[in-house]
Amino acid sequence: MAKVEFTPNLARQTLAEPCTAAGATVAEVLASVFAQQPGLKSYIIDDQGAVRQHVVLFLDGSAIVDRRHLSDATRPDSEIFVMQALSGG
Amino acid sequence: MSSSIFLGTRKGLIEVQKGPTGWAIARVSFPGVPVPMLLRDARSSLLHAAVEHGHFGNKFHTSADGGGTWEERACPTYPPKPDDVPDTICQMSQQPIPWALKKIWALAPGGADQPGVLWCGTIPGGLFKSSDDGQSWQLVESLWSEPRRAKWFGGGADWPGIHSICVDPRDSDHITIGISCGGVWQTFDGGATWANDAVGLQADFMPPDQIDDPDIQDPHLIVSCPAAPDHLWMQHHNGIFKSSDGGTQWQRLHSKEPSDFGFAVAVHPQDPETAWFVPAAYDDMRIPVDAALCVMRTRDGGQTFEACRKGLPQEHAYHLVYRHCLDVTADGRTLVFGSTTGSVWISEDAGDSWERLSAELPPIYAVRFGGG
Numbered sequence: 001m002a003k004v005e006f007t008p009n010l011a012r013q014t015l016a017e018p019c020t021a022a023g024a025t026v027a028e029v030l031a032s033v034f035a036q037q038p039g040l041k042s043y044i045i046d047d048q049g050a051v052r053q054h055v056v057l058f059l060d061g062s063a064i065v066d067r068r069h070l071s072d073a074t075r076p077d078s079e080i081f082v083m084q085a086l087s088g089g
Numbered sequence: 090m091s092s093s094i095f096l097g098t099r100k101g102l103i104e105v106q107k108g109p110t111g112w113a114i115a116r117v118s119f120p121g122v123p124v125p126m127l128l129r130d131a132r133s134s135l136l137h138a139a140v141e142h143g144h145f146g147n148k149f150h151t152s153a154d155g156g157g158t159w160e161e162r163a164c165p166t167y168p169p170k171p172d173d174v175p176d177t178i179c180q181m182s183q184q185p186i187p188w189a190l191k192k193i194w195a196l197a198p199g200g201a202d203q204p205g206v207l208w209c210g211t212i213p214g215g216l217f218k219s220s221d222d223g224q225s226w227q228l229v230e231s232l233w234s235e236p237r238r239a240k241w242f243g244g245g246a247d248w249p250g251i252h253s254i255c256v257d258p259r260d261s262d263h264i265t266i267g268i269s270c271g272g273v274w275q276t277f278d279g280g281a282t283w284a285n286d287a288v289g290l291q292a293d294f295m296p297p298d299q300i301d302d303p304d305i306q307d308p309h310l311i312v313s314c315p316a317a318p319d320h321l322w323m324q325h326h327n328g329i330f331k332s333s334d335g336g337t338q339w340q341r342l343h344s345k346e347p348s349d350f351g352f353a354v355a356v357h358p359q360d361p362e363t364a365w366f367v368p369a370a371y372d373d374m375r376i377p378v379d380a381a382l383c384v385m386r387t388r389d390g391g392q393t394f395e396a397c398r399k400g401l402p403q404e405h406a407y408h409l410v411y412r413h414c415l416d417v418t419a420d421g422r423t424l425v426f427g428s429t430t431g432s433v434w435i436s437e438d439a440g441d442s443w444e445r446l447s448a449e450l451p452p453i454y455a456v457r458f459g460g461g
Contacts, residue, residue, distance in 0.1 A: 010144075010145060013122075013142060014145075014161070030311065037403070038135065039161065040168070042145075042146060042148070043142070043145035043148075044145070046146065046189050047166050047167040047168075047188060047189040047190055048167070048169060048170060048188055048189055049169070051143065052144065052146055054143060054144040055144055071223060077395060084144040084145075085144065
């Protein structure tokens with residue numbers, strides 16, 4: 001199960017509880033997270049399913065590569081951090 | 090007579106109330122977060138606010154107690170773009186117009202006979218409808234798939250946007266919308282079909298042979314008179330226009346003193362010949378003419394205009410008033426407007442004189458009188 005955590009700035013706006021979720025890619029892990037916390041999805045993902053322009057997802061210490069389809073592969077012990085970009089404020 | 094005002098600002102939703110000692114700021118919701126648009130729906134008494142997080146996108150919140158507590162509801166969302174639908178390329182930027190919500194730019198209630206219906210205009214040009222007070226939204230596909238949408242382009246924004254929605258109080262299926270830059274579109278069947286037959290508008294920013302093309306006009310705001318809905322006023326990028334036939338024929342009015350450029354317009358709810366504007370020097374300046382702020386008023390359908398200056402700063406005033414930042418009460422007596430530099434003025438004598446509520450506020454995006 002991958003571990004998923006969120007910037008406090010997101011938790012300030014909506015329910016964003018740290019959690020664990022299963023999945024072989026970032027997209028699958030987040031789909032599991034959104035099933036647990038449905039109100040969270042629109043804060044991270046845009047209308048067409050991509051990562052919002054001013055949100056950054058870190059997977060095991062590196063920003064994910066595929067921001068459009070979130071196909072970056074995860075491991076069972078992966079850590080995903082949902083952060084806000086420095087841009088967009 | 091309204092005793093509350095809501096201000097959508099760069100840094101939150103600010104509520105102003107009138108008490109025994111006058112108007113004063115009473116409450117702030119969503120501190121620090123832009124609120125580009127709001128709607129107080131007299132039918133339901135619900136207060137709706139568009140909330141635009143810089144990082145986390147646009148959200149839609151509703152309050153059932155006048156702004157005391159808020160509930161996040163659904164936000165208009167563009168459907169997944171089908172693979173077999175080609176991109177619509179913006180003619181000015183030669184970039185595909187995105188299928189994603191950039192800004193909630195207009196909110197309007199449906200007719201009195203359509204409880205729960207809300208209309209939402211957006212950048213990049215999609216119109217949305219809710220039938221359940223914002224619990225869910227549907228893109229109006231008929232307008233989004235209109236081939237002439239390819240002619241639309243952004244004005245001040247990167248993409249085209251719907252900023253004006255006028256629902257005919259006599260017929261809730263007759264709706265007029267204003268698009269920058271896409272002109273004046275109307276439906277007479279509740280949004281199933283749309284047409285833009287406007288005549289008389291003039292886009293001086295286009296080459297001479299395209300000046301009168303209805304699909305590239307830049308209305309900054311369109312308002313209709315509730316008591317006489319065939320009378321519409323428009324602050325256009327290139328001047329002030331009026332229609333007396335429901336928005337087909339438009340007459341350009343000659344109101345050059347001090348300027349016919351601006352964004353905001355309000356019409357007297359009972360008198361279609363009375364309207365107010367907040368003029369600015371032309372579009373390469375966007376400050377008050379001679380840095381002296383005024384509200385321009387006509388009471389004769391635009392034959393003559395007068396500049397109302399009493400109580401407004403006449404030296405080194407660099408306020409710009411955005412299109413949704415001027416409002417008038419149902420009796421046409423009380424007006425309020427807010428500026429990009431965070432000042433709000435209120436008039437209780439139909440614009441003759443003004444009193445400043447504050448000069449310390451964030452840039453103001455939307456101003457609306459509340460109820461009661």
